Amino acid sequence: MITEKAPGKLYIAGEYAVVENGYPAILVALDQFVTCSIEESANEVGQIISRQYHSNTLQWRRRGEQMVVDKRDNPFSYILSAIRVTEEYARSFARELRIYDLHIDSQLDSESGKKYGLGSSAAVTVATVKALCRFYNLPVTKDEIFKLAAIAHFEVQGNGSLGDVAASVYGGWIAYHSFDRQWLAQQRQYLDLRTLVELPWPDLKIESLQAPENLQLLIGWTGKPASTSQLVDKISLFKAKQQAEYHHFLEESKHCISRMVDGFHDADLAKIQAEIRYNRKLLTELGRKSGVHIETEALHQLCQIAEAFNGAAKTSGAGGGDCGIVAIDRHSDFKQVLKSWTANKIEQLPLSVHFIDSVKTRVKTKVQRHLANHF
Structure with a gap:
């Protein structure tokens, strides 16, 4: 069985402005996680299993006379989108798609189902992408995991900055400048996924920060x-x-x-x-x-x-x-x-900052180095 996890997050500052292209926010990753485990299915039917989400409800509203379902608060929508995007990426590496059972376990909501607002949709997207990349043995960096998860998340939510996805991928304290999502939506229609992931994304900037000791x-x-x-x-x-x-x-x-x-x-x-x-x-x-x-x-x-x-x-x-x-x-x-x-x-909430890497250093990510000349 392959197991990967992704931390939850909180915004420290920059909310609402960060949904506009190039505007910054500061976020922090926390030591509560969504865990995704994958194992090959023993038969021709795969399952998505989650103790937390088995009784999840869908919200809907009226748009004129039509009933419109809002899938943005349904974690299964993010899991399915992460599977679609990652398997599309796997096919670009000539991987044969397989049948598997996918188990999701979340610490980001309480045992009684309370939602704390710790970015569970982003974390479940990142954890699913990470686990599938290992399952299909894909050669991915953090930057590529971020981009795959960002695409999957954006295709469900349709708005937002994707800063919560960045926090779940990079960990620790980060300064995040949102990228041009309209550009992403347009390029997604015309470019193959592998090319899109390899391109620099307009306005994207991610910097790891080190907090003062006090x-x-x-x-x-x-x-x-x-x-x-x-x-x-x-x-x-x-x-x-x-x-x-x-x-x-x-x-x-x-x-x-x-x-x-x-x-x-x-x-x-x-x-x-x-x-x-x-x-x-x-x-x-x-x-x-x-x-x-x-x-x-x-x-x-x-x-x-x-x-x-x-x-x-x-x-x-x-x-x-x-x-x-x-x-x-x-x-x-x-x-x-x-x-x-x-x-x-x-x-x-007695949570601590979670660092993806063991050493708490101020690091320029590959994304930031790659895009440094654009700012």
């Missing part, structure tokens, strides 16, 4: 799951109606993330905290102007408690529920934050 990351969960896809759809309406204000938000977010990356380079926790606070302000203003409830009451309380103990806090991801993050000095009495969260029914 940075302690705290994660709080508000108890309310949120749909990233649907929230991004709503912000798209604001973008169409208020283009000037939306562009101002994008530029301010870009400058904020650039300063925060400098904070990582300088190992300056205070600089990182200042930009986390500024990014929270930008997102709060975006929510107010767009009518999208990004920072809920529970997330507001989570942040205010952390700020009372000198932690820099904000929503993580699309908001509307799910998690908030806090950057705080590990030498401070940050346990007071956790006690206050518990008293206010905010659940701490």
Whole structure:
């Protein structure tokens, strides 16, 4: 049996802006995983088996008189897309397709089925791609795994930045600049998959970061799951109606993330905290102007408690529920934050940063080196 795993993720800053081509965000990979195991089937029927997803439900809505199923929150859609894309890639290496059983196990949701917003769709896509690449003995690098998983994920979701896919592939702390997805969709129609994977992708940039030694990351969960896809759809309406204000938000977010990356380079926790606070302000203003409830009451309380103990806090991801993050000095009495969260029914997720490589160094990825001349 072949087994591969991919970590979950959280956004630290840059949400919403990162869905636009070339705009940056900072993410972190966490030590909770989706595991994919593959073994050759003993008969002519293969299975996809998941303890977590056996009772998964589909969401649907009305579009005029039609019932439209939203597959973007259904993990099986991502698994099937990852299989289609990876097997298409395998055929380009003259691999004979086989029948197999694929087992999925996820730590990213709780035993009772609670969704924490840790990027389970990205992680299950990456884990499936990695396992199939080993199963078919494909010569792939991290960059190629990222591109295969990004294509598979994008073909299901249709929006989003794919930063969560990058975090699941590269691990640790990363600065991620989103690539041109419209270009990808167009090229996908005309180019064979192997050529598309080998090409440099416009605007793509991925940089591994090293956090200051005194940075302690705290994660709080508000108890309310949120749909990233649907929230991004709503912000798209604001973008169409208020283009000037939306562009101002994008530029301010870009400058904020650039300063925060400098904070990582300088190992300056205070600089990182200042930009986390500024990014929270930008997102709060975006929510107010767009009518999208990004920072809920529970997330507001989570942040205010952390700020009372000198932690820099904000929503993580699309908001509307799910998690908030806090950057705080590990030498401070940050346990007071956790006690206050518990008293206010905010659940701490005791997770740590997961590094794919054993050595925690600041590394330029092959993707970044390859595209360095484009920036």
